[in-house]
Amino acid sequence: MAEPVTLHDALLGWYRAAHRDLPWRRTTDPYAILVSEVMLQQTQVSRVLTRYDAWLERWPGEAELAVARRSDVLAAWVGLGYNSRALRLQQACKIIARDGWPPDAAGLQRLPGIGPYTAAAVASFAFGQQIAAVDTNVRRVAERLGRGVPHELCPEGRAADWNQAMMELGATVCRAREARCGACPVASLCASRGRVALSPRAPAGTRERFEDSNRWVRGRVIAALSAGEGLPQVAPERLEPALAGLARDGLIVRDTAGARLA
Numbered sequence: 149m150a151e152p153v154t155l156h157d158a159l160l161g162w163y164r165a166a167h168r169d170l171p172w173r174r175t176t177d178p179y180a181i182l183v184s185e186v187m188l189q190q191t192q193v194s195r196v197l198t199r200y201d202a203w204l205e206r207w208p209g210e211a212e213l214a215v216a217r218r219s220d221v222l223a224a225w226v227g228l229g230y231n232s233r234a235l236r237l238q239q240a241c242k243i244i245a246r247d248g249w250p251p252d253a254a255g256l257q258r259l260p261g262i263g264p265y266t267a268a269a270v271a272s273f274a275f276g277q278q279i280a281a282v283d284t285n286v287r288r289v290a291e292r293l294g295r296g297v298p299h300e301l302c303p304e305g306r307a308a309d310w311n312q313a314m315m316e317l318g319a320t321v322c323r324a325r326e327a328r329c330g331a332c333p334v335a336s337l338c339a340s341r342g343r344v345a346l347s348p349r350a351p352a353g354t355r356e357r358f359e360d361s362n363r364w365v366r367g368r369v370i371a372a373l374s375a376g377e378g379l380p381q382v383a384p385e386r387l388e389p390a391l392a393g394l395a396r397d398g399l400i401v402r403d404t405a406g407a408r409l410a
């Protein structure tokens with residue numbers, strides 16, 4: 149009689165065969181992985197792909213990013229949203245360039261802008277640390293599987309592949325609003341197969357376009373100020389909240405001319 153397939157074999161086998169070929173999955177360089185993880189915080193993969201290679205070409209390591217001009221860093225981040233992430237990434241690289249890479253997730257987490265998930269992702273992918281990287285996607289998949297919390301599921305010695313596989317399953321199959329159980333490699337081992345209550349998607353007409361968001365205006369402001377163009381042509385009722393938020397985050401200084409980069 150054939151051996152029953154384990155959750156680990158099913159998911160890791162599927163990941164090996166079907167994962168998306170993303171540039172940060174082809175490297176174990178901690179800097180390149182850290183850049184990707186920070187860019188991917190609240191920004192879609194497709195948008196990150198338009199910036200990632202150019203960023204690494206311009207600043208190939210922590211030492212180069214550490215000494216980059218702040219205005220250049222902000223300008224290169226335009227379109228990725230939440231500009232403070234770029235500045236915290238640079239602050240972290242300044243510390244790493246001076247002190248070297250922390251050896252594990254606990255040390256990484258002490259750097260600016262690096263939380264438990266990012267620290268675990270970098271530590272497992274770059275340093276081979278045995279630690280589960282748990283973001284909202286991974287937590288959701290684990291809950292639906294009903295076979296234990298993410299840290300218990302992570303197989304010994306396979307954390308890097310396992311973390312990638314769980315993220316890939318959550319991003320492409322077991323999605324928040326659409327669990328594609330019919331195409332799922334672990335459906336026969338899942339407690340929720342075919343029974344996931346999905347939160348309704350907002351009607352198309354009520355979903356906010358990126359161009360209508362405050363993030364878009366903030367990006368326009370940073371791009372225009374970085375290029376020395378003054379403030380962008382945006383309706384005052386949209387411009388003012390963006391300026392107030394950027395000033396609050398320490399990214400710009402309001403002055404008589406309107407604003408300048410901090």
Ligand code: SF4
Nearest residue numbers: 322329332335338341
């Ligand atoms: S069977 Fe469905 S609910 Fe279970 S992990 Fe797969 S996609 Fe998610």
